Amino acid sequence: MQKNLKTIIIAFSAGLLGAWSHQEFLMDDVDTASNEFIQQENLSHQVNYTAETPRNTTASMDLPVSFVEASEKSTESVVFIKNFSGTDYRRYSMFDFFFGPQGNPAPRVSTGSGVIFSEDGYIITNNHVVENAETLEVVHHKKTYQAKLIGTDPNTDIAVLKIEAKGLPAIQKGSSKDLKIGEWVIAVGNPFNLTSTVTAGIVSAKERQINILGGDFPLESFIQTDAAINPGNSGGALVNTKGELVGINTAILSRTGSYTGYGFAVPADIASKIANDLIKYGEVQKAIPGIEAVEITPELAEEMNLKSLDGVVVSHIIRNGAAEKSGLKVNDVITGIDGTRITGKGSFEEALSYYYPGDKINISYIRDNKPKTANLTLENLEGGTGIIKRAFYSSALLGARLEAVNTVEKDKMQIEYGIKITSLSRGYLNELGLGNGFILTKINGEPAKDPEEIGQFLEDYSGRLVLEGLTPNGRAFRQSYSVR
Missing domain, CATH: 2.30.42.10 (PDZ domain)
Structure with missing residues (x-):
């Protein structure tokens, strides 16, 4: 009996000792671990949802991106364009004179996209979307408008239409100059007649030249993106995550005719200048420096003993033109225009595209490996310095x-x-x-x-x-x- 009582007392004491040890030593660790877990949860919550999280932190790589707001804002400003050709137009042949019109060809309809440029009905699109059109229609919010062609510019593949409407949701305009490589963008348009379609990607490159434009002075300085652009997207909007216009979707590089990873857009700053010129003057105000320039290749750099591939080389000077008057010569290497760095022909042409005839610019260039500057007054297509306005x-x-x-x-x-x-x-x-x-x-x-x-x-x-x-x-x- 005494032996059993002794055993019970020892077991009870051991239990008390164990409970005391757990309370003193283990619970502190549990509380610490619990507090650390809560802090981590709070930190994770802050990383994922706090807009002020630094972009260079590792956690920011998991930051979810939503395109809802940008999509809602931009789709309202993108229209569907129908190009009708082969419709009921008059024919004038010998048989018409004797027998009257001999019937009409079957109508053909091609489609594309456009962007509402102003609330009173001006719309930007691509020249190739409206090319060869006999009649043009614009569809917005399921309402169809007859469109008038205001003007086209084959040099940039930009065209402007006008519909009779008021209070339209004009696109919010951003700056393509501020656009960064790697930045998220959204392509908005009507691919394959699927209206109001959005696709997302990043800016893959800027100032791309792909040699697809016509005109006497083709201007190629495309934004390259991997946002899916397909037939029908042409003339639609490329917007940033704020829903601001940064480009007009223009072309794809594809052997199949459909998207294969490369899409190209005319920078919004260029498109806006072209559109404003067509609306105000009926003609694009091209500012001419009076030179022809070429890209610097490794072979050309070695031949000319150049230390860098940046810039463009003057290959021809127009007699009595702006460049000759400023003192520029063949083989001068232009590296800057009014402080804007020139990296190649794309950036050179884009930099000039924002100016008007009569504007004075400062050109930085290299001659015989020595830096120099020149002041140049840009001219119009007729050799003068005034605005050209045609009825x-x-x-x-x-x-x-x-x-x-x-x-x-x-x-x-x-x-x-x-x-x-x-x-x-x-x-x-x-x-x-x-x-x-x-x-x-x-x-x-x-x-x-x-x-x-x-x-x-x-x-x-x-x-x-x-x-x-x-x-x-x-x-x-x-x-x-x-x-x-």
Whole structure:
């Protein structure tokens, strides 16, 4: 009995001792570990959801990115564009004269995207989206508008349309100059007729030249992105995570015709300048430095004993042009324009694109491996320093843009007035056998001076039509037609 009681007392004492030890030594560790776990949870919460987390921390790599706000803001400002060709336009053949019109070709419809540039109905898109159009329609919020072509610029593949509407949600404009390689961007458009589609990617490169543009002075300084861009996206918006416009989607590089990882956009700053010029002046105000420049290749750098591949080499100087007047010479290496660093031909052309004729710029260059500077006054396409403003009339039915002939062309062609045919596509004037560069001086014996007056007359006229003028090479012509 005494032995059992002794055993019970010993066991009870041992239990008390164990409980005391657990309380004194182990609970502190548990509390410490628990506090550390709570702190880690709070830290994790802060890392994932606090906007002020430093970008260079390892934890920021897991920061979730949402494109909801940017998508909601930008999709409201992107429209669907329909380009109709081969529709009901008048035909003028020998058979039409005897038997009347011989039927109409089956209509063809191509589609693309556009961006609402202003709330009163101006829309930016690509030149190739509206090219050869006989009629253009814009669809926004399931409502269809007839669109008027304001102007095009093949040099940048930018075009401007106008619809009759007010209070439209104009895109919020950002700066493509501030865009960084590696920054998130969203492509918004209508690929494969799927309206209001958004895709995300990053800026892969800037100032890309891929040699796809036409025009007399092609300007290529594309933003490259891996956001998926497909047929139908052309003319749509490239926006940053704030929903601000940073580019106009233009091209893809693909053997299949669909997205394969490369998309290209015209920088928004360039597109905005082009659009404003077309709206205000009817023509892009190109600022000419009076030189031709080439990219610096490793071979050229070695041949010229250059220490860097940055910049462009002056390959030709236009006689009596701005560059010659400033003292620049062939083989000078241009490295900067008004403090903007020139890394290649893309950055050189982009830097110049923001200026107007008459602007004075400071050029940094290297000659014989010695840094120098020159002051240069940019000129317009006619060799002057003023703004060029032309009266014009764009007509889908005529399939052309009619421009009043300017002073230089008067001297060159030895005429006092005329209407020049440009941006010719399928339509009335094409059927008459006229082409780009033809100048109409008289219609039915009356002087052709006002583009809008002449355009509306030709759209409505029926009967015997006599056109007089000059061909692009300056030869006189006179042609008679029977028009129904």
